[in-house]
Amino acid sequence: MHEFEYEFEFEYEFGYEFEFEFEYEFEYEYEYQPQRVVGDTALTFEEISTLLTQIEACLNSRPLSVLSDNPNDPLPLTPGHFLIGESLLNINDVDYSDQTVTGLDRWRMIQKMVNLFWKRWSKEFLCNLNQRNKWCSKKPELEVGDVVIIKDDNIPPAKWLLGKVIEKHAGPDNVTRVVTLKCKRGLLKRPISKLCILTKPT
Known part of the structure; x- marks a missing residue:
């Protein structure tokens, strides 16, 4: 993971305060949290790509519009609709976060990291939305x-x-x-x- 350096540039036309908020949120969710989840674990390029792709699916599943009053109406648009034409769903229904890494194959280890990201994101970030x-x-x-x-x-x-x-x-x-x-x-x-x-x- 440390062999690859990423540089993010943001251009936000609505003002500095919006740019700061967006950049802080992106840095917290996409940079800080994955580092906490991965820790000192050595991952291959394919493994870190898999982990970051699933985290992207998490972040791109947030709604962009307000819910309709009619529960039968389509779900709100998410960034995933603009990327692939439909919502991005987490297909990983098995929770590996409480299992030890010893004896796990590499795929299950990545899924454990994704589960840990979900838990940290929901506890640390979502709770801040309504303190x-x-x-x-x-x-x-x-x-x-x-x-x-x-x-x-x-x-x-x-x-x-x-x-x-x-x-x-x-x-x-x-x-x-x-x-x-x-x-x-x-x-x-x-x-x-x-x-x-x-x-x-x-």
Whole structure:
């Protein structure tokens, strides 16, 4: 991995603040996280290419548009639609992240690294999209119309659903901790701790 040097150049016409945000996000997800996952493991060119390609599929699966109110409508466009004409899905449904490397063949070792990337990305990056500092200060709550990622510990992150908030359920203290969502499966009721906000309607 250390034999190849990559230099990334960014041209963003909308202003420096957007360029900085995009470049920081790209560096965090595509450079920093893979280094943490690979560590000191020696990989061949084909193996590192496989790993980076699957990470690209992860990053290129994020929606570019807002969900429709109709769950029967097509899914939002992602960068994958512009690359191959359809969404990029993670075909790796087997979780190797808890297995030891000893005895694994090289392909399973790469899949373990991809699983570890998914876990770190979902825990460290997605959680930053909707930070809540408990008991310190009041933060803006989810509002009707917000688009969110619905966390599900039982399926790979690449298959997590997108949903739109259609109803808030406030508790006795007038604080919303549960919302009703509309997604392609219909209506779901989820706690806000299992949601990551993507965008707010303009």
